[in-house]
Structure formats: C-alpha cells, structure tokens
Amino acid sequence: MKTYNQKAWFFVLPVLVLVAFNALIPIMTVVNYSVQETFGDNVFFWQGLDWFEQLLRSDRFHASLGRQFLFTGLILVIEIPLGIAVALSMPRKGIWVPVCLVTMALPMLIPWNVVGAMWNIFTLPDIGLLGYFFNHTLGISYDMTQDPLAAWITIVTMDVWHWTSLVVLLSYAGLVSIPDDYYRAARIDGASNFAVFRYIQLPKMKTVLTIAILLRFMDSFNIYTEPFVLTGGGPGNSTTLLSIDLVKIALGQFDLGPAAAMSLIYFAITLLVSWVFYSVMNNQTDEEG
Amino acid sequence: MALELKEITKKVGIHTYIKPTSLILEPGYFNVLLGETGSGKTSLIKLMAGLDPMASGQIIMNGKDISSMNTQKRNISLVHQFFINYPHMSVFDNIASPLRVAGMAKSEIEGRVEEAADILQLRSMLKRRPDQLSGGQQQRCALARAIAKESDAVFLDEPLANLDYKLREELREQLPELFAGRGAVVVYATSEPEEALLLGGKTALMDNGRVTQFGPTADVYRKPSNLASARVFSNPPINCANVEKKNGLITMGNMASWKVDAQTRSLEDGHYTIAIRPNHVMPKRSDQTNVILQGLVKITELSGSESSAHFEMENETWVSLAPGVHDFNIGIEHQFHMDSSNCFYFDENDQVVGD
Numbered sequence: 311m312k313t314y315n316q317k318a319w320f321f322v323l324p325v326l327v328l329v330a331f332n333a334l335i336p337i338m339t340v341v342n343y344s345v346q347e348t349f350g351d352n353v354f355f356w357q358g359l360d361w362f363e364q365l366l367r368s369d370r371f372h373a374s375l376g377r378q379f380l381f382t383g384l385i386l387v388i389e390i391p392l393g394i395a396v397a398l399s400m401p402r403k404g405i406w407v408p409v410c411l412v413t414m415a416l417p418m419l420i421p422w423n424v425v426g427a428m429w430n431i432f433t434l435p436d437i438g439l440l441g442y443f444f445n446h447t448l449g450i451s452y453d454m455t456q457d458p459l460a461a462w463i464t465i466v467t468m469d470v471w472h473w474t475s476l477v478v479l480l481s482y483a484g485l486v487s488i489p490d491d492y493y494r495a496a497r498i499d500g501a502s503n504f505a506v507f508r509y510i511q512l513p514k515m516k517t518v519l520t521i522a523i524l525l526r527f528m529d530s531f532n533i534y535t536e537p538f539v540l541t542g543g544g545p546g547n548s549t550t551l552l553s554i555d556l557v558k559i560a561l562g563q564f565d566l567g568p569a570a571a572m573s574l575i576y577f578a579i580t581l582l583v584s585w586v587f588y589s590v591m592n593n594q595t596d597e598e599g
Numbered sequence: 600m601a602l603e604l605k606e607i608t609k610k611v612g613i614h615t616y617i618k619p620t621s622l623i624l625e626p627g628y629f630n631v632l633l634g635e636t637g638s639g640k641t642s643l644i645k646l647m648a649g650l651d652p653m654a655s656g657q658i659i660m661n662g663k664d665i666s667s668m669n670t671q672k673r674n675i676s677l678v679h680q681f682f683i684n685y686p687h688m689s690v691f692d693n694i695a696s697p698l699r700v701a702g703m704a705k706s707e708i709e710g711r712v713e714e715a716a717d718i719l720q721l722r723s724m725l726k727r728r729p730d731q732l733s734g735g736q737q738q739r740c741a742l743a744r745a746i747a748k749e750s751d752a753v754f755l756d757e758p759l760a761n762l763d764y765k766l767r768e769e770l771r772e773q774l775p776e777l778f779a780g781r782g783a784v785v786v787y788a789t790s791e792p793e794e795a796l797l798l799g800g801k802t803a804l805m806d807n808g809r810v811t812q813f814g815p816t817a818d819v820y821r822k823p824s825n826l827a828s829a830r831v832f833s834n835p836p837i838n839c840a841n842v843e844k845k846n847g848l849i850t851m852g853n854m855a856s857w858k859v860d861a862q863t864r865s866l867e868d869g870h871y872t873i874a875i876r877p878n879h880v881m882p883k884r885s886d887q888t889n890v891i892l893q894g895l896v897k898i899t900e901l902s903g904s905e906s907s908a909h910f911e912m913e914n915e916t917w918v919s920l921a922p923g924v925h926d927f928n929i930g931i932e933h934q935f936h937m938d939s940s941n942c943f944y945f946d947e948n949d950q951v952v953g954d
Contacts, residue, residue, distance in 0.1 A: 495685070497670040498650075499697035499700050500697060501671065502671070
C-alpha cells in the first residue's frame with residue numbers, strides 16, 4: 311500500500327488559519343445573523359429563512375438590485391469600448407509612452423472617498439467648477455443633488471473617469487504583446503484597419519479583456535464609497551445602489567438579520583454573474599484561440 | 600508583367616540603408632537576392648512590399664506606378680524567415696485570410712484553400728492551429744497563404760533559413776514548381792550561394808545596401824563583374840590576394856608566381872587583386888594545376904564528402920575546399936595547388952578585368 315506523508319498539512323496550516331480569520335469566520339458570522347433576529351444584548355431569536363423570503367419579495371430590494379445592474383451595465387458598456395479605443399490610440403514606442411501610462415494611472419491612485427469628494431465639489435451647482443459652468447455659463451440646468459438623471463450622469467461619469475484607465479492599461483498590455491510581424495502580414499493580406507482590429511488585435515486582447523471585464527464587473531457591482539460620498543444615494547433613493555442600501559439597513563436601521571441575509575444574496579449574485587462571465591468568455595477563447 | 604525598380608533608396612535619419620537600386624524583375628523564374636546578413640535584402644523587399652517608405656525612386660508594377668500605393672492595395676504576398684501565421688486561426692483560416700479580406704465568395708475560397716493545401720500537403724491539417732504544427736508545416740502554411748492569394752508579386756525572405764537541413768532541401772526542391780505558371784514575380788532572398796545556384800533564374804547580388812550585379816544566376820556565378828560580387832557569391836569566402844603583373848609574369852608577393860595566360864595577356868603591367876574560389880584551391884597536384892602554394896594549416900573541417908583547410912601564407916589566410924577526405928595536420932606546412940586560369944582579376948576600383 312502506498313503511504314502518504316502527512317507532514318504537508320503542517321505547512322498548509324498557516325494559510326488555513328489566515329483564511330479562517332479573514333474569510334470563514336466572518337462569513338459564518340453573517341450566516342449566523344441571517345437566520346436569527348437580535349435586539350442587542352446578545353439575545354437571539356431563531357427566524358429560519360424568513361429574512362431571505364421577505365427580502366426576495368421586497369420591492370425595495372428589487373429596486374436597488376435593478377439600479378445596481380443598470381449602473382454596472384452602463385459602466386461596462388462605456389468603459390470597455392472606451393478603454394480599448396484609448397489603448398489603440400496610444401503610442402507603442404517613443405518618449406510619449408511613459409507620459410501616457412502615468413497620466414492613465416493617475417485617477418486610479420486617488421483614494422476612493424477622495425474621488426467621491428472631488429466629484430461632489432466639482433459638480434455642486436453653485437460652487438463647483440462644472441456645476442457653475444453648466445448652470446451659470448451655459449444656462450443648462452444641472453443639479454445632481456436634486457435631479458435623479460443628473461445624479462446618474464454624474465456617478466457614471468465619475469466611475470468612467472476613475473476606472474477606464476484600468477481597461478486602457480490592460481488592453482494596452484495586450485496590444486503591445488502583438489509582434490509587428492502580424493501587422494505586416496495583415497497589411498500584405500490587404501486587411502483594412504478594422505479587419506486588423508477584428509482578426510488580430512481583438513483575439514490577442516481577449517485574455518486581458520476577460521480579466522478587465524471581470525474586475526470591472528466585480529468592482530462596480532460592489533461599489534460603495536464613491537457614490538455614497540457623492541450623492542449619499544439620493545436624490546430620494548435614485549442612486550441607492552445595493553451596497554448603499556445594505557449599509558442603510560444594517561447600520562441605519564440596525565436590522566442585522568435582514569442585512570445579513572441581503573449580504574449573502576448579494577455575494578451569491580456577484581459570484582454567479584462572475585462565474586457566468588468567466589465561463590462564457592473562456593469558452594469563446596478556447597474556440598477562437 | 601514585371602516589377603520594375605527605378606533608382607529606389609531607403610534612408611532612416613542620416614543612414615542610407617538602400618543605395619539607388621534599379622532592377623527589372625520578371626515572372627517565370629526565381630529572382631534571387633543574394634547577400635550576407637545585413638546587406639539590405641530584407642530592406643529591399645520591404646520597400647517593394649511598401650512596408651517601409653522609400654526616400655526616392657519609383658516602383659512600377661505591370662506598367663503602373665505603385666510607389667505611393669498602400670501595401671494593402673499592392674496585391675503581393677510575403678513569406679518571412681520566421682513562420683508568421685495568425686496564432687488564433689486554424690490553418691484553413693490562415694490560408695483563407697487574404698481571400699476573405701478581398702471579399703471572395705465562400706465556395707471559391709474553399710476551392711483555392713484546398714488547392715493550395717493539396718500542393719503543400721496540408722490537407723489533413725486544415726483544422727489545426729499553427730502552434731500544433733511543426734516548423735516545416737508552419738512554413739508550408741505561410742507558403743500556402745502566398746500561393747492561394749494569386750498575387751502579382753511574391754516575396755520570399757529567407758523562407759527556409761529556420762528549417763532543419765532535410766526539410767530545407769525538400770522544400771527548396773518544391774519551391775520552383777509551386778510558383779511555376781502562376782504568373783507572379785517571385786523574389787527570393789537568401790544568404791546562401793548554393794541556394795541561389797539551385798534555384799536558378801536570375802540573381803541580384805547585394806552588398807552593403809546596393810546591388811552589385813544582376814543577371815542569369817549561372818552567368819553571375821561564372822563572371823562576377825566586381826570584387827564585391829565575387830565575395831558575395833562564394834561560400835566559404837573567396838580567397839583574395841594582391842598580385843603584380845610585370846614582364847609576362849604574375850607574382851603574388853613571395854608566395855607564388857605564374858606566367859600570363861589568355862585571360863591576362865591583355866592586361867597592362869601593374870597591381871591587381873585576384874580572387875579564386877576555395878573549390879579551385881586543391882590539396883593535391885593535378886593536370887590542370889599550374890601554381891603551387893605553400894601554407895601553414897590552421898583549421899581543418901571535414902563536412903560529409905568535402906574537406907576544407909584554412910592555411911596561412913605571409914599575411915593572407917586562404918581556404919581550400921576539395922571533394923573527398925584529405926588528411927591535414929594542423930600547424931604543419933602543406934602544399935596547395937591551383938589553376939591560375941580560375942582566378943578573377945580586379946583593378947584598383949575592384950572592377951573585373953581580363954578576358
């Protein structure tokens with residue numbers, strides 16, 4: 311019979327402890343809360359799956375989930391093509407390369423709450439540079455504190471400004487890895503610029519684009535700080551995304567049980583959509599190379 | 600139908616990569632560009648393909664000036680030294696890519712791809728991707744793409760350089776057949792003189808960014824018109840030495856001397872450079888040889904059916920290449936023999952002289 315060396319467990323132990331502390335124990339705590347009701351003082355009442363049922367039937371949850379999908383959808387539809395376009399127009403060699411790369415990286419280096427605050431001040435109707443310019447110079451009514459549409463335009467623009475660079479940098483990395491020979495071969499073949507993009511650049515960028523789409527999906531689906539600082543979820547509930555709603559329930563209303571149930575559903579949706587994205591794109595990559 | 604270059608040049612900054620070059624390249628045979636690495640073969644091909652801008656000059660294809668035409672519109676094919684296939688496409692799609700771009704009907708694309716695949720024995724691999732092919736198959740795929748397209752001009756830039764010996768031999772034999780009767784101007788760049796001789800056709804010798812001689816391959820080989828051409832068209836490198844003609848005698852320093860012959864009788868007395876191919880310097884005396892050279896053997900090589908020896912005489916190092924196996928002892932003086940009528944004579948401007 312074959313004998314196994316059990317010593318390996320000893321080396322895996324530190325990782326297990328670490329994962330337990332930063333993932334397993336917090337998640338189990340949330341699971342624990344999600345099936346109970348508490349009024350403090352460490353007193354709990356068993357609720358079973360009530361919170362989940364209530365939540366899945368609640369209009370408020372549907373609304374914020376819808377807003378969340380709308381936000382993420384808009385972000386992806388704008389940032390991915392825009393990021394690719396910017397990457398395509400960036401120089402591949404010469405002294406402008408580092409200038410472009412650093413300029414692109416700048417927005418990503420700014421802390422999230424600072425981004426929110428910056429855009430808040432920037433767009434306030436009477437004192438913000440942009441807000442003042444629209445309202446008082448151009449005469450176009452623009453007030454993200456009052457008008458839901460203006461609020462949406464502002465949070466989407468802010469996210470595009472903050473995170474398109476990530477797509478740009480990833481796409482650019484994919485583009486510069488294409489040897490000049492392929493471009494030459496394509497020119498010899500008589501390929502137009504679009505054909506070069508469609509048949510050479512896009513397939514070559516596929517792997518990095520998969521990563522870019524996944525990262526942008528997860529980040530934007532879980533976004534909290536920037537829209538919270540910018541609009542606080544308003545006006546009304548118009549920009550109350552899933553995470554903002556979750557914090558309202560958990561820390562505003564102190565409904566820890568429903569909030570825990572919502573966290574788990576939120577987590578499950580993120581995981582499920584990411585998995586779907588990943589498998590769809592990976593399948594295509596396998597088929598087309 | 601022809602590809603005509605008129606005084607074309609290539610410059611980058613202050614450097615001139617291609618000096619004014621004029622050639623008329625025609626279909627029906629291989630136009631070989633022969634030159635060492637860095638002599639400008641690839642640069643010249645890129646100019647003809649429109650991949651690099653010309654500094655001056657004109658390119659005429661089938662009577663039409665295509666100097667300022669995009670590469671995309673020139674209807675040409677190019678096969679590189681490195682196997683360039685689109686890695687994410689199947690062999691079929693790779694061969695079909697230029698046809699798809701041209702907007703050809705699906706049925707015609709299939710027909711052409713299958714024909715090219717049959718010629719290059721790729722039929723069973725059409726569904727594979729390039730990374731699942733061997734080097735020889737990858738290059739055959741690239742060649743199939745060039746054939747399927749039916750271009751006006753096909754540029755083959757050292758297409759066999761990265762293949763192993765046997766495959767190279769095999770594919771080299773097939774190449775002239777592949778392009779025969781297709782009506783395309785075929786330009787073949789190589790750094791190996793044997794390859795130029797095997798492919799026949801015409802050869803343009805290139806040295807340091809200029810064409811030193813152009814003509815039917817056998818003529819160019821037999822009669823180099825200048826020293827640069829003689830050097831390019833010899834492997835191992837051609838043997839050179841300074842000689843003086845005086846009183847009906849040609850003397851090569853203190854190394855050797857011989858009587859003038861039919862070739863050199865008309866030359867004026869004076870200094871010349873001679874060049875003789877290594878395969879004309881023999882380790883054994885024969886009926887033809889009339890000059891004896893004494894040299895210190897430095898290096899010897901035995902390659903298959905040939906033996907070569909590098910030997911030193913005064914300040915010249917020469918090479919002898921002879922069929923059969925010959926024993927040389929390194930560091931020992933040895934006698935070599937040559938027939939002086941095999942020598943080429945060049946004047947002070949390195950132009951060939953003599954009859």
